[in-house]
Amino acid sequence: MNRLRKHNNELFLMLLHLALGIVIYTIPFSSKLVSLAVVFLSIFIVLVAKNKVLAVLIACAYxxxxxxxxxxxxxxxxxxxxxxxxxVLVLIGFVFDQVRVKGQVYLIYVGLLLLTIVFTSYDYTDAVRKMIAFNLAGPVSLGIVAFYFYKKKVTMQQLSKVLFFALLPVISLVVYLFLYSPSVKDVVTNTESNFATSGGFGPNQVATILGVGMFILFARLLFNKFKGIQSVLELLLLGFISFRGIVTFSRGGIFTAIAAMIILIILTYLRGKRTFRSKVLIVLFWTITLAALVWLLAANRTSGLIENRYANKNAMGVEKEDVSTGRKVLFLTELDAFIESPIVGIGVGKNKAYRFDKTGKVAASHNEISRLLAEHGALGILALSILVFLPLLLRIENSKNIYFYSFFIMWFLTINHSAMRIAFPSFIYGLCLLDVTFPKKVNVKTQSS
Known part of the structure; x- marks a missing residue:
């Protein structure tokens, strides 16, 4: 009975967010009201929850x-x-949680980032607050999230619940995208990243979040038992989200999702028992079949332009010289900045001005690693070392989190193609640090059901 109630609640929330996408498209001002509701509700839920860790995880996921x-x-x-x-959510959890926090090393990471500000020389024309906020809000939020999440104990069932709440906004997003541009064929005219199919927003960020939805739905398909209407809905959603992700013509988020899926399916197959391995192969077969159908549909609706995009060709079929769509130039410019100022970097927020002086182009960084090197110098190397090596050391100590490598690769690839422009990398990095526990005498199949 409890399981049935849980499934009904999940189905209700999915349908609610489907409706939410319609409402916000129809009544644009409602987006501000819903956004404010999310702020207050997330804080309220964390404040009143008995299980602070789970409440913070769910609120942060959403x-x-x-x-x-x-x-x-x-x-x-x-x-x-x-x-x-x-x-804010993490600090509330920290203040009211009775469980001791173990991630103090991430405060050192935050300190290294902030220390660079002291060595940065700003002039009167600089919008200092905006420069610092734009470049450090993401990295600092990652550090604070990691500080709290480090070695926090959660069960596999709780982690599955957290991922479900991360999925819900993606449902609203993909519904909104469909309403914004229902006919893909009418708005696709070249092989560049397409703002029209991305709701008028940055295709890179949109594809990243759609890729998150793809991964979560795939994981649910892999681990959950068949739930009738809900399972069918999730399969359709996986296909629809994949299609809308592909037709953004932004490849980073899609490749990231695929990489995370491949890692997850390999690990679950290797660690699963014989009966579960059979399910893995069945899921793999249907996933490949669905992917083929989605790709054929995307190719048809874009008149073949999507095939050119993924083959690194322009609309005329001529191969482009730079597969990175300009990111290589940005990366090399930031390496030059690091070479010029290797100790403390060129300063927080100075990357854009440095690039303009060197190339005459105004462009923000797409790569958090090269941004750390350019703007923070040796301090950035120390900060990056903490981010990369601490989760891997934790993995050696605790190998129970079946999602670990998928989460880690999603974080790493996302910050390499989209830097820290959105909130998601902070959260997914935090999930790498969780201490996932299982009920005793439960095999892989039942752990994840």
Whole structure:
């Protein structure tokens, strides 16, 4: 009975968010109201919850994946709101949680980032607050999230619940995208990243969040038992989200999702018992079949242009010289900045001005790693070392989190193609640090059901 109630609740929430996408598209101002409701409800839920860790995880999951949707629809009071909200939620959990926090090393990471500000020389024309906020809100929120999540104990069932709440805003997002541009064929004219199919917002960020939805739905298909209408709905959603992700013509988020799926399916197959391995192969077969159908549909609706995009060709079929769509130049410019100022970097927020002086182009960083090197110098290397090696060391100590490598690769690839522009990388990195526990005498299949 409890399981049936749980499934009904999940189905209700999915349908509610489907309706939410319709409402916000139809009544644009409602986005601000819903956004404010998310802020107050997430804080309230964390304050009143008995299980603070789970409440913080669920609230952060929803906040992290709804970030792009509310930016797209003009719902945020200010642009970086959800990054700051992640910090607020975690600090509430820290203050009221009775479980001792073990992630103090991440405060060193935050300190290294902030220390660079002291060595940065700003002039009177600089919008200092905006420069610092734009470049450090994401990295600092990651550090605070990691500080709290480090070695926090959660069960596999609780982690599955957290991922479900991360999925909900993606449902609203994909519904909104469909209403914004129902006919893909009418708005696709070349192989560049397409703002029209991305709801008028940045295709890179939109594809990233759609990729998150793809991964979560795939994981649910892999681990959950068949739930009738809900399972059918989730399979259809997986196909629909994949289609809308592909036709953004932004490849980073899609490749990231595929990489995470491949890692997850390999690990579950290797660690599963014989009966579960059979299910893995069945899921793999149907996933490949669905992917083929989605790709054929995307190719048809884009008149073959999507095939050119993924083959690194322009609309005329001529191969492009730069597969990175300009990111290589940005990366090399930031390496030059690091070479010029290797100790403390060129300063927080100075990357854009440095690039303009060197190339005459105004462009923000797409790569958090090269941004750390350019703006923070050796301090950035130390900060990056903490981010990369601490989760891997934790993995050696505790290998129970079947999602670990998928989460880690999603974080790493996302910050390499989209930097820390959205709130999601902070959250997914935090999930890498969880201490996932299982009920005794439960095999892989029942652990994940």
């Amino acid at each position: 906040v992290a994946t709804s970030d792009v949707f509310f930016r797209m629809t003009g719902g945020l009071v200010f642009y970086e709101l959800h990054k700051y909200l992640l910090i």
